[in-house]
Amino acid sequence: MSVFVEQRRPRCFPLTLIIDCCIPHTESVPEFLTNLRLSDLYNLPGESVSMNPEIFSAMRAGNRDFLEKMRSYGTPMACLKNDKGDSILHLAAALGHHKLVESIISECPSLLLEPNWKDQIPLHAAACAGRLAVVKTLVASITYFSARIISEEERGRFNVYVLKDIDGDTPLHAALKGRHMETALCLVNANKHGSFLENNEGISPLYMAVEAGGLALVKEMLKGVENNVQGHISNLASKLEGRKWLVHAALKAKNKDIIDAILNEEPSLVNERDEEGRTCLSFGAYVGYYKGVCNLLDRSTSYVFECNDDGSFPIHIAVDKGHVDVVKEILKRCPDSIELLNKKGQNILHIAARSGKARSSLLKFIKRLDKKKNHLIEEQDEDGNTPLHLATINWRARNVRDLTRFSSNAAKILKIQNKDGLRALDIAEVNLQSNYIFRERMTLMVLLYAYKPRGYKKIPITGMTLRSRSEVVDANKYKDRVNALLLVATLVATVTFAAGITVPGGFNGSGPDLGKAILAKNENFILFMIFDMVAMLSSLVAILALIWAQLGDPELVHKAFQYAFPFLSLALSSMSLAFYFGVLATTSDTSYFLLFVTNFIQRVFSCLLYFLLVYYTVTSPYIPGFLRCHWATDTSLRMLLRFVDEDDAETYHTSGSGQTSV
Incomplete structure (x- = not known):
């Protein structure tokens, strides 16, 4: 075994704390302590000696018999350290070998006070690992020696319960960091003063116990508040170090009983x-x-x-x-x-409007309370913004819809301008980003729907808004979108053309109707052919319009979208119906159950197709005419708003100028 070149530094415990909780004499002394004297506690080892792998493995395994072998080495067991500065008592304590711990203490009681390189004594190691049996053994040992110290000052120096490691943690801190509540309770029963000491983070064990929701532990800690410190009145607020907002921690733990325990002991903490x-x-x-x-x-x-x-x-x-x-x-x-x-001069409706967590029920409740005066929804903050302005600035589409829908004076609210002279719609138009962000599009869509009775025949929903559609458009901005639509339109044209040539049911192979469709007189087949033709021709129109958009003229881009998307929507819908009638033409006489299932599936997926097409409408330059129907638009908005996720970005707001941001 090699000896460290550097001599071991002398260890001392410069505690300035006078312990107010003295350890009483025990009625019975544990057997492993009977032959020990107080002087043995201070029989500190000399130079540190590196612990070889054999000893290290034996201590981790809890091998008590190995202690006898170690005596033959000639090196004091108290000198042995591993590469972290842990003694054999540290290792045995951390792994819960309480019988081995007893044997080591009876051989080397000085190790009770021996810290490792992190200034942790064995009690730290046992508490951190939650080894309750070991902690009880160590507490019994400390109690035994403490009871034999006559001097109050010396007893205070021996109070290992308040010793701190390099992080400022006492053994009680270490136990609570691992949520070892029973171990912590054992340490509190041994010494309550450590409950109020802060570590380097300014956190006391009492705060940690409150945060963990340990009611029994908190009550036991509060018993340490006494009125006999140097003749002065001692209370929890003056005794507690570090964070004093215990009530906040109890609220976070959602424990009403702990709140009562704290405030009954120290009512002034409610003001922290x-x-x-x-x-x-x-x-x-x-x-x-x-x-x-x-x-x-x-x-x-x-x-x-x-x-x-x-x-x-x-x-x-x-x-x-x-x-x-x-x-x-x-x-x-x-x-x-x-x-x-x-x-900022904002009322609760301002806060609700800008919040992503405020739901319709909350807005309805606030507005119901405000229905007599109706001033909260019209009230402007220091920037002149109403709740509707803030909902728009933060792109809260659902809140915008609720504010415009439930207000008894919506027309007036929509016209209110902030200090920059902007209405809610103006803010949305000015700050809508050119790249596609669905929640922004939906917010603008809801506002435009609210303004619809004021004469908007067409509702632009892309980066080219009402305010900016006269500006020069960069054709490259829509290049990917044009290519995607062109690909879809081409696929639809290809599929419908193939379906029209290879019709359902096949062709007659003989007779006067040679080469004609077998199901030519079937009504469902006729409908199949009609919708298939509509789908193919509509997709061709969309393709031609999108080819014009590929020419690079910025003015053509907007017009191309205007014509391409309605025809592509018609093509997709017609292709769906063509498939449906094609299936009916070949299976309608086979089974009533199959007919029922086919009809049910068609209706369900037709609704889905409709709403998904409306979903994509948000990216098109113009909402098609069929969506300008009041019922259809309102239904579409309600469905589309389900896709808006407002909880993911609490601080998300418009990318516009500082005048319109919050």
């Missing part, structure tokens, strides 16, 4: 704010913990009117996160909170 400056009630509204919010409101409704550091109020947070039950409870207890404005 977290690192983002949020009050307890605001944080409860943020996480949507209804019972916790009710608990805080039961204590005082004044918290509703306490502003966060960012200028928002609890009701704004609840609305932004879409927690309808919390919003209703706050408004039920404090109806006047509906008038609260944040620092």
Whole structure:
């Protein structure tokens, strides 16, 4: 075995803390401690010696018999260290070999205080791994020696429960990081003062226990709050180090009993704010913990009117996160909170309109409360934006539809301009990106539908909007779209041409009708031929229109889309019907069940085809005439809005100028 060149540094425990929880004498001493004296505890080893693989493996395996062999080496067992600075007691403790731990302590009690290179003593190792039996053994050993120390100062120096590693973690921190609640409770019962010490991250074990939802552990920790520290009144707020927003942690854990335990012990903690400056009630509204919010409101409704550091109020947070039950409870207890404005001058309907989590039910509820005055939906913030403006700026298509649909004064709202002189529709048109983003197209589509009675005969839905269609168009911008449509139209023309030549049922091979279709007089066959011809000719028209778009003239691009897409839509629909009637022509007399199934499938997929065509309409320059029907457009909008995902980007807003962003 090799000896490290560098001499071992002397270890000491410069604790300035005076322990307020002394360990009592035990009635019975564990057998493995009976022959030990207090002086053995300070019999520190000399130079560190590298632990060979044989010893390392034996300790990991919990081989107690190997200790006898180690005595013959002539090197003190207390000197052995692995490459991490762990002693044999560290290894045995971390792996839960409590019998081996007892044997090592009886041989080398000084290892109880021996840290590794991370300044972790064996109690850290056992607590981190959640080895309850080992922790109890170590606690019993520490209790044994502590009871034999007469000096209070020396006993404070021996309080290993408050020793911190390089991360500032005590053994109790280590246990709670691994969520080893029983192990943590054992350490708390041994010494409660460590519950209030912070680590390098400013987190105390009490905060961690609250965050983990350990009610029994929290109650046991709170028993450590006493009123006898140097003759001064001691309370939880003054004793607790690091993060003091325990109520926030309890709300996050959604544990009402822990909230009660904390506030009953220290009511002033309800006034603490977290690192983002949020009050307890605001944080409860943020996480949507209804019972916790009710608990805080039961204590005082004044918290509703306490502003966060960012200028928002609890009701704004609840609305932004879409927690309808919390919003209703706050408004039920404090109806006047509906008038609260944040620092941007925005009311709760502004917040709901811009939020991706606010649903129709929340908007309906707010507007129902506002139906007498009808001012929330018309109110403008410091930038002059109404809720409809903010919904448009953040591309909230569903919210835009709800605001324009449920308002009793929609005509007035649609005309309101912000400080830049822009209506909601103007904002959408100006800031619509040239590359395809579905939620932007849908927002503009909903707004145009709302403005439809004002004389819009055609509804442009591409980057060439009402405001910009007079501008010069870059033909390359639509090149990929033209090629995709051209490919589809070509495939439709090819398939329908082939179907018209090789008709269902085949041809007569003899007789006066030689070469004619066998099913020529069948009504379904006649319909098949009609729709097949319509599909082929419509696709040819679309192909020719798209070929014009390939010529490179920017002015032709828009016109090509205008003619190509309606004919391509007609071709796809006709091809579907041609296939349906072709199947009927060859199978209608075989089985009523087959006929029923065929008709059912056709109707279902016809509806799907219709809505998918409408879905693609959003990318076309003009909505076809058949969609200008009020019922068809409204139905299409409701179906298309199901495809809009607004939860994926809470901060998503228009890419326009700063004047229209939030």
